[in-house]
Every structure is written in C-alpha cells, then in structure tokens.
Amino acid sequence: MLGLAASFAKLPPLVGYLGGGLALYGVGVTSSELLHEIGQVGVLLLLLAVGLHIRLRSVLRPEVLGAGVAHLALSSVLFTAVGLTFGIGIGAAVLIAVVLSFSSTVLGAKALEARNELEAYQGRIAIGILILQDLVAIALLVLGGLSSPSPWALLLLLAPVARPLLLNLLAASRHGELLLLYGLLLALGGGALFERLGMSSELGALAAGALLAGHPKSDELSEKLWGLREAFLVAFFLEIGLAGLPSAGGMLFVFVFLLLLPLKGVLYFLLLTLFRLRARTSFVVGVSLTSYSEFALIVGAATAGSGLIPDSSVGILALTVVLSFVVGAPLNRAVHSLYSRLESLLLRFERATEHPDETPQFLGSARSLVVGMGRTGTAAYEALYERRMSPVGLDSDPAKIEWHRREGRRVIYGDAEDPELLDHLDLDRLEAVIVAVPDFEARMRAVEGLRKRGFTGVIGTIGMYPEEEAPLREAGADLVRHPLSEAGFGLAEQSLELRVPARGSR
DSSP states (O other), rough: OOHHHHHTTTOHHHHHHHHHHHHHHHHOOOOOOHHHHHHHHHHHHHHHHHTTTTOHHHOSHHHHHHHHHHHHHHHHHHHHHHHHHOOHHHHHHHHHHHHHHHHOHHHHHHHHHTOOOOOHHHHHHHHHHHHHHHHHHHHHHHHOOOOOGGGGGGGGGGGGGHHHHHHHHHTTTTHHHHHHHHHHHHHHHHHHHHHTSSSHHHHHHHHHHTTTTTOOTHHHHHHHHHHHHHHHHHHHHHHHHHEEEEEEEEHHHHHHHHHHHHHHHHHHHHHOOOOOOOOHHHHHHHHHHOOOHHHHHHHHHHHHHHHHSOHHHHHHHHHOOOOOOHHHHHHHHHHHHHHHHHHHHGGGOOOOOTTOOOOOOOOOOOOSEEEEOSSHHHHHHHHHHHHTEEEEEESSSSHHHHHHHHHHEEEEEOOOTTHHHHHOOOTTTTTTTOOOSSSHHHHHHHHHHHHHOOOOOOEEEOOGGGGHHHHHHTOOEEEOOHHHHHHHHHHHHHHHHHHOOOOOOO
C-alpha cells in the first residue's frame, strides 16, 4: 500500500517499500532469514540485469569516460571530507564517499525512458556514465566479498570460454517460461558459484549477465525478469527499513548529504560542458543523474557484512538514497521546462566550439523534412523521396542515424525535445514537415514551434490515440493520421479485396 501511495505521488515505489520497513520496525517487527534470502534473490536479479546491459563502447566515449571519472573523483574527495568531519574512519569514509558518488540507475533510466530519451544522445551519455559507475561498484563488491577466495577462483578467468554455450542455451530458451527460468538459473547459479569459491555472490550474478551482453536476446531476457526482480527487491528494501531510523548524528549526516545533492547535478553540468557538450545536453544529463544510487545500499550492505564500514551506515545510506529519489523524481519530470527557464543563464557556460551534439542549421536543397526516423518516419521519408520532394530526416539516436546513412538516406542529428532545434533550422525551402516522434508532448512542441517560426507549409503528424488529434490540429497540424487504427482498417479492406469468389459467382 505504501508503494502504491508513493507511485500516486509520482515517486519510485521503493520509497514506499522502505517506508513500509520503517513502519513495521515502529510496531516491533524484526527482520528474518527468509526475508533476507528473498531480498538477496532480488539483488542478484538486479545485478544480472546490469550485467546484461554492460557495453564497454558506451563507456569509452571521451565525454563519458572523462566527465564520469572526474565527477567520481571530485565528489569522492568532497564526500570523504564530509565523512571525516563526522568522525568516520578514513577507510570507511572513503568507501561511503565513493558509493554516494554513484547516481541511481533505476531513477535515471526510468526518467529517460519516460521521456523517450534512452536512445537519444543525452540518454546514451547518461547511461554510459551509469555503466562506468556500475563497473566501479563491481570493484567495491569484490573488495567486500574477497575476504578468503579459494585457489580454484582463478578458474573463473576462463569464464568467457563458456559464453558460446550460454548463448546457445539463451537462444534455445525461446520466449516463454524457459527464458524466465534460464535467467533465474544464471543469477542464482552464478551467485552460488562465486560464493562457493569465496567471492561475492553479487559479483557472480553480474558476471553471468556480462557474459550474455550484446546478444540480441539479452534485452528480452532482462525484460522477462523485470517483474520478478522488482517483486523480490521489495524484501531487500523492507529489510533495510526494518533496521530503523538512524541516530541524531546519522540524521544530521543525511541532512548534510541532501544539501549536497544539487551539487552532483551542477558538477555533471560543468564537466560535460567542459567536454564540449551543449548546455542543454549537459543540463538534461546532470538532472537525470541528480540522485544517490540504490547501489549504495547493495555495496554498503556487502561492505558492512565484511566489517569495512559500520553496520549503522546501511540505514543512513538507505534514508539518504530514498530522500534523494523524493527530490530527483520531480526534477526529472520538469527537466525540459526547467531548462527553458534557465536557458539564458546556462548558455553562458557553453563553450564556443563545435559540439558533438550540435543542432542542425542548414538543410541544403531539401523540400521536405521528417522529424523522427522510426518505422513511420522512414515510410514517410520513402514516400517523399519517390515523389521527388528531396526529403531530409532528423533523429536523436546516433545509431539509427548511422544505419539510415548506410541505407542511402539523408538523415542528420536533431532532437525534437530541443527547444533550440527549430530556432536554428533553415525552413525557407521546406514545403512539408512530417512529425513522427512517438512522444505526444514532443509532437505538440514541434508543431507549435514550426508555426511560431512562421512556417506556412504543410505539417503532418501522427496520433497514437484519438484524443490527441484535436490539440495537435489546434497547435497547427494540417493532417493527423492514426497509424494503428488505419493499419487495421487497411488490412480489412485489402483482405476483402483478396476474397476467393464463391462457387458459381462470376
């Protein structure tokens, strides 16, 4: 019920789960071995999912590696100094500082997904930084679980040899319950194997996922396990809540780190602009990563179990993470409107140089423009090309742009969410614009922006739901098509045309 209440308040449900643990603690309920084991399964499934998404190419970009490492180093130094002022030992202070330097993968990824920006340039930068932090978290898990490794643990270096077999089993599991069970086998089996060899079970689950990373079915496996993972993780957050509230000194620690939370986003913004990213991209990434990470709880629990940090630190970290979600969730929902308000101030920090995410200005001899080069946008592009309308496509996904260029289409980078896009775009030669991005708000802004710029040509767009048509037409769209409804209508019409004539009828 508390998870549902948090969801209604537009907060991550885990805020409610931790609150549920605190409420149970208040009425005298204590944790149990069963609750711990259930929560541990959730942690292993989470780490398996992280491993499935590890792409070193995403980390090796200069802006990701440079800004990510610099942010981790600077914030760790600052947070260590804060920890020392609270009387924490140097070793524990450094560990706590590093885990609080991480940003939430759950909050960041969900916020980007809600804005349809996971595959956009800013989404890839944010996810790349999160993966870099995950790799550092792996090192800390090793530190927390490598107290007495078995000599046989060296055989784990041969684990990549098993990758072809694991991939064949993944393909053989197809799409049903076998795929779900295979994911459970990898998470629990990998964890048990590493634990038997004297290493961290969390590291084992993550390594099992990493062996499958890059396979076309790895995303499907992650989605298949999502609901089960979230359900089991409820026990993990309940157990953290059942540890109770921190002492007065611990509450002061939480308060200080909440005050420092905006500094994380500001530091990301400054570092990313230093690496030649535009102010808007840097701001969106910075806000997306303005939180403390759930990995702080996982790594904190593992290192506390090894005696590297005090047991009381886990409860303090839990409350710090939860309250950062309370702050970060509304910031992420309002990120684009916030940028619009602060744009004049933020642009002062933008470097006067060529940016990797530069907005386009000149469209050459193009007579038509397609915004959003997914399946609908691609079909529109081909139709315009056949009618000699010299189309050019815009998309925010670099991988998609590269694919279209290999196919011979003229597609350039442009983010429909970017308020500067239409301000800089040369619209003089254009006769028609097709807006085919999936997000309704992005379509509305694009249509309104085109009319405000004085564009008098035809604007066509899509409506995923019937209620979207009226506001899109009011904003200035000349044509709103409903691809899903029209696909069903067209299928029925063509099926009737292909009917086999009844016997005797000619």
